[in-house]
Amino acid sequence: MKGLRVGLDVGTSKVCALVAEASRESEPTVIGYGVAPCTGLRKGVVVNIDAAVEAIRAAVGEAEKSAGIKITSAVVGIAGSHIEGLNSHGIVAVRGGEVGVRDVQRVIEAARAIAIPLDRQIIHILPQRFTVDDQADVRDPIGMAGVRIEAHIHVVTAAQTYAQNLIKCSERAGVSVQQLVLEPLSAATAALLADEQELGVALVDIGGGATGVVVMLRGAVMHTAVLPIGGNHLTADLAAGLRTPTAEAERLKIAYGVATNHVVKSDEVVQVPGVGGREPRAIPRRLLGEILGPRMEEIFALVQRHLIRSGVTDSLASGLVLVGGSSLLQGTQELAERVFNVPIRHGLPVNLKGMPEELMKPMYATAAGLVLHSNAENAGANGADRRRRWEKMRSRVSGWVRDFF
Numbered sequence: 001m002k003g004l005r006v007g008l009d010v011g012t013s014k015v016c017a018l019v020a021e022a023s024r025e026s027e028p029t030v031i032g033y034g035v036a037p038c039t040g041l042r043k044g045v046v047v048n049i050d051a052a053v054e055a056i057r058a059a060v061g062e063a064e065k066s067a068g069i070k071i072t073s074a075v076v077g078i079a080g081s082h083i084e085g086l087n088s089h090g091i092v093a094v095r096g097g098e099v100g101v102r103d104v105q106r107v108i109e110a111a112r113a114i115a116i117p118l119d120r121q122i123i124h125i126l127p128q129r130f131t132v133d134d135q136a137d138v139r140d141p142i143g144m145a146g147v148r149i150e151a152h153i154h155v156v157t158a159a160q161t162y163a164q165n166l167i168k169c170s171e172r173a174g175v176s177v178q179q180l181v182l183e184p185l186s187a188a189t190a191a192l193l194a195d196e197q198e199l200g201v202a203l204v205d206i207g208g209g210a211t212g213v214v215v216m217l218r219g220a221v222m223h224t225a226v227l228p229i230g231g232n233h234l235t236a237d238l239a240a241g242l243r244t245p246t247a248e249a250e251r252l253k254i255a256y257g258v259a260t261n262h263v264v265k266s267d268e269v270v271q272v273p274g275v276g277g278r279e280p281r282a283i284p285r286r287l288l289g290e291i292l293g294p295r296m297e298e299i300f301a302l303v304q305r306h307l308i309r310s311g312v313t314d315s316l317a318s319g320l321v322l323v324g325g326s327s328l329l330q331g332t333q334e335l336a337e338r339v340f341n342v343p344i345r346h347g348l349p350v351n352l353k354g355m356p357e358e359l360m361k362p363m364y365a366t367a368a369g370l371v372l373h374s375n376a377e378n379a380g381a382n383g384a385d386r387r388r389r390w391e392k393m394r395s396r397v398s399g400w401v402r403d404f405f
């Protein structure tokens with residue numbers, strides 16, 4: 001039986017609806033998409049419901065047309081600096097001397113029993129590792145002999161009002177929300193390789209209004225954060241610095257902007273159109289670097305703070321993977337290499353099959369990951385029989401990307 005997997009990325013710059021078809025036997029393959037500009041968000045959260053609904057409707061309508069299907073539900077991405085990620089752990093006694101599915105469920109319950117304020121809701125519970133008696137760093141404890149099991153987990157929570165506004169927008173546009181997924185986590189699912197997740201890696205999604213960070217080690221999520229700063233700040237700095245309209249600053253940024261002047265030849269010149277009837281003027285391209293560089297450095301300094309907070313900076317053997325539209329700013333990789341002093345690469349949504357070429361860009365990693373999360377969710381829901389449930393539980397424990405959510 002074939003089914004639809006829909007990802008809906010409601011971003012500060014654009015909404016992207018991505019539709020894939022999947023069956024029990026086959027991986028999801030993209031069959032259509034729609035992208036629409038969005039003005040209803042600021043810094044990753046909805047601030048204007050009508051504008052957000054309109055953009056979702058436009059993107060979903062386009063996706064329906066291109067795929068020739070009707071979209072009724074989707075996995076939707078959530079971001080914003082209200083997102084909090086924290087690590088927790090819990091211990092329970094093992095019943096009957098051998099760890100069973102129930103024991104794993106109970107110990108995760110114990111670990112998640114942390115005080116969460118009433119105005120916040122849990123978005124994800126991500127197991128990191130288990131300890132059975134004295135044996136630490138166990139990924140799949142089911143079937144192991146022992147009397148005591150401990151679970152370490154990462155919990156992601158969101159402010160309820162922001163989450164509810166996002167759900168409201170989606171529903172008003174005719175799309176029910178199957179599940180909310182943290183946007184950078186979704187981008188990580190689409191762009192990170194299995195080896196990187198094992199060896200230690202940080203995914204950094206630099207979007208229009210926000211920058212998301214996810215740190216992974218030994219296949220588990222160790223740290224998550226969303227910073228309220230992104231490409232719109234770069235554009236605003238340029239508009240102010242060059243005294244030019246925002247639309248023009250955006251165009252200049254994309255065409256000639258640089259994150260560091262290391263990538264600019266000393267004599268390069270760019271034309272800036274005049275405002276209010278003034279003559280166009282020629283400016284050295286290095287001026288763009290002088291304006292944009294410090295802001296990008298500020299973004300990286302905030303990211304660095306989160307990497308340190310994750311407590312695993314010494315273990316990031318695979319370095320940083322950059323996604324999001326603003327990672328395309330020329331010189332971003334060079335600047336990141338200098339700031340972080342670890343290997344840096346650009347990420348693309350490589351883990352989803354059938355991505356059209358025009359979507360093989362860093363700003364579509366989130367939408368692609370949402371489709372993969374939708375697939376994981378559906379794979380679990382279809383097989384109601386005991387054996388499949390058991391398998392799902394096992395893979396939940398051993399592979400967060402495939403099945404936990």
Ligand SMILES: Nc1ncnc2c1ncn2[C@@H]1O[C@H](COP(=O)(O)OP(=O)(O)OP(=O)(O)O)[C@@H](O)[C@H]1O
Binds near residue numbers: 010
């Ligand atoms: N070639 C480029 N060079 C520099 N910046 C770019 C380039 N292409 C796109 N951008 C910037 O990328 C940003 C949009 O990125 P993206 O589509 O990832 O954001 P979003 O997902 O809509 O927003 P967010 O995730 O912050 O809510 C804009 O600020 C845009 O100016």
Ligand SMILES: [Mg+2]
Binds near residue numbers: 011012183207
């Ligand atoms: Mg985004």
